[in-house]
Amino acid sequence: MASLKELKGRINSVKSTQKITKAKQMVAAAKLRKAQAAAEAARPYALRLSAVMASLASKVSGDSAPRLLAGTGADKRHLLVVVNTDKGLCGGLNSNIVKEARIQARALAAQGKDVTFYLVGKKGRAPLKRDFPSAVDAGYDTSEVRTPGFAEAEAIAAELVALFAAGKFDVAHLIAPVYKNALTQEPVTAQLIPVPAPAQVAASDAVVEYEPDEEAILAELLPRYIKTQLFGALLEREASEQGSSMTAMDNATRNAGDLIQKLTIQYNRSRQAAITTELIEIIAGAEAL
Numbered sequence: 001m002a003s004l005k006e007l008k009g010r011i012n013s014v015k016s017t018q019k020i021t022k023a024k025q026m027v028a029a030a031k032l033r034k035a036q037a038a039a040e041a042a043r044p045y046a047l048r049l050s051a052v053m054a055s056l057a058s059k060v061s062g063d064s065a066p067r068l069l070a071g072t073g074a075d076k077r078h079l080l081v082v083v084n085t086d087k088g089l090c091g092g093l094n095s096n097i098v099k100e101a102r103i104q105a106r107a108l109a110a111q112g113k114d115v116t117f118y119l120v121g122k123k124g125r126a127p128l129k130r131d132f133p134s135a136v137d138a139g140y141d142t143s144e145v146r147t148p149g150f151a152e153a154e155a156i157a158a159e160l161v162a163l164f165a166a167g168k169f170d171v172a173h174l175i176a177p178v179y180k181n182a183l184t185q186e187p188v189t190a191q192l193i194p195v196p197a198p199a200q201v202a203a204s205d206a207v208v209e210y211e212p213d214e215e216a217i218l219a220e221l222l223p224r225y226i227k228t229q230l231f232g233a234l235l236e237r238e239a240s241e242q243g244s245s246m247t248a249m250d251n252a253t254r255n256a257g258d259l260i261q262k263l264t265i266q267y268n269r270s271r272q273a274a275i276t277t278e279l280i281e282i283i284a285g286a287e288a289l
Contacts, residue, residue, distance in 0.1 A: 002266075002270075003270075004267065004270055004271055004274065007263060007266060007267040007270060008267065010263055011260060011263045011264060011267065014256050014259050014260050014263065015256075015260060017252075017256055018253055018256035018257065018260065021249045021252040021253045021256060022249070022253045024089065024245065024249045025245075025246055025249035025250050025253060028242045028243075028245040028246035028249060029242075029246050031242045032182065032239065032242040032243055032246055035179075035235070035238040035239040035241075035242050036179065036239045036242075036243070038235050038238070038239070039179050039232075039235040039236050039238070039239040042228075042231065042232050042235050043232070045228065046228050046229065046232050049221070049224070049225055049228055050225075052221070053195065053218075053221060053222075053225055056217055056218050056221070057069060057195075057218065065215070065218075066215065066218050066219050066222055067164075067165075067194070068161070068164070068193060068194055068195055068222040068223070068226070069194055069195050069218060069222060070194065071170065071171070071194035072167070072170045072194075074170045075113070075170055075171060076113060076114060076170055077113070077114045077116070077168070077169045077170045077171075078108050078113050078114065078115050078116075078169065078170065078171050078172070078173065079115075079116050079117070079118055079160075079163070079168070079169035079171070079172040079173070079193075080101055080104060080105060080115060080116070080117050080118070080172075080173050080175055081118045081120065081156075081160065081172055081173065081174045081175065081192060081230075082097065082098075082101045082117060082118070082119050082120065082121075082124050082128065082175045082176075083097070083120045083121060083174070083175065083176035083177070083233045083234065083237050084097055084098070084119065084120065084121035084122070084123045084124030084125075084237075085121050085122075085123050085237060085241045086121050086122045086123065086142055086143040087123070087241070088123060089245055089248060089249070090241050090244040090245040090248055091244040091245070091247055091248035091251075092244070093177060093185055093240055093241060093244040094123040094124055095127075096177075096185075096187050097124060097175065097176070097177060097187045098124050098127045098128060099187075100175055100187035100188075100189060101117070101124070101128060101175050102128075102131060104173065104175065104189050105117075105132060105135070115132070115135055116135045116136075116137065116138070116168075116169065117132065117135050117136045117137075117138070117139075118138045118139055118140075118160065118163075118172075119136060119138075119139035119140075120139060120140050120142060120156060120233075120234075121142060121143075121237070122141070122143055125139065138159075138163075140152070140155065140156045140159065142234075147238065148234045148237075148238070149231070149234070150227070150231050152234060153227050153228075153230040153231035153233075153234055154227050154231075156230050157223060157226045157227040157230050160172060160192070160193060160226065161193075161223060161226065164193050169193075171191065171193065171194070172191070172192045172193040173189050173190065173191055173192060174189070174190050174191075174192040174229060174230070174233060175187060175188070175189045176188065176233035176236060176237060177236055177237055177240040178236050178240070179236050179239035179240045179243060181243065182243040182244075182246055182247050183243075183247055185240035185243060185244055190229075192226060192229060192230075193226065195222055195225055195226070
């Protein structure tokens with residue numbers, strides 16, 4: 001049984017931890033509002049750009065289509081672009097993203113595809129490297145940047161487009177969290193390269209003439225579309241990280257409070273038992289005299 005001194009030390013230690021988790025919860029809550037607003041503000045632009053891409057892509061086909069839209073003509077080598085966080089203490093966010101990446105990788109491998117990883121963020125590297133030691137060889141480090149923005153998305157997109165042009169992969173999939181609320185951040189997989197063609201385009205009676213032609217506009221918009229998707233993924237990651245961190249730190253603070261209460265009860269009972277024992281010894285000694 002723990003001594004009174006040990007119990008007192010444990011209570012003080014848990015109280016110190018509780019102060020830290022409470023502070024991190026408040027910091028995450030303050031950052032969440034800004035990150036959530038940025039993620040939500042970027043969504044309409046991405047949707048509108050997708051609609052423009054769909055309208056243009058429906059008018060381009062065959063050999064005239066840019067390579068980023070038409071692809072390489074093969075479907076053998078797949079690249080999974082996995083967007084994780086750089087910091088921990090954010091609940092199960094990173095483990096859920098890694099789980100989604102494992103599912104996609106194993107599904108592609110079962111179909112006879114060659115799978116490699118391009119990792120954004122530090123937290124997903126170790127578990128994926130452990131499961132797929134020969135498939136993790138590229139990535140982008142965002143840990144040196146306080147808040148990754150469009151410049152980082154542009155650098156990642158440029159590297160991915162260069163790898164695609166060099167024939168390193170045929171298809172790239174983006175795996176990133178989508179922020180819904182502070183309790184829910186869902187990992188989603190979407191094709192990134194080649195840019196997926198629209199399933200259907202709304203019919204229009206209007207006659208639209210493009211200057212320059214559709215191929216030239218697409219050649220300019222396709223890299224921008226990839227940058228926008230990556231930028232949106234980084235914004236969603238930031239919002240998801242802060243939301244998950246706030247929830248995790250709130251749970252940790254509550255658990256610390258429960259543990260402090262249990263240890264305090266145990267300390268009081270032990271102290272009461274020690275006092276009772278001392279009183280019995282004093283009374284027994286007095287009666288003996």
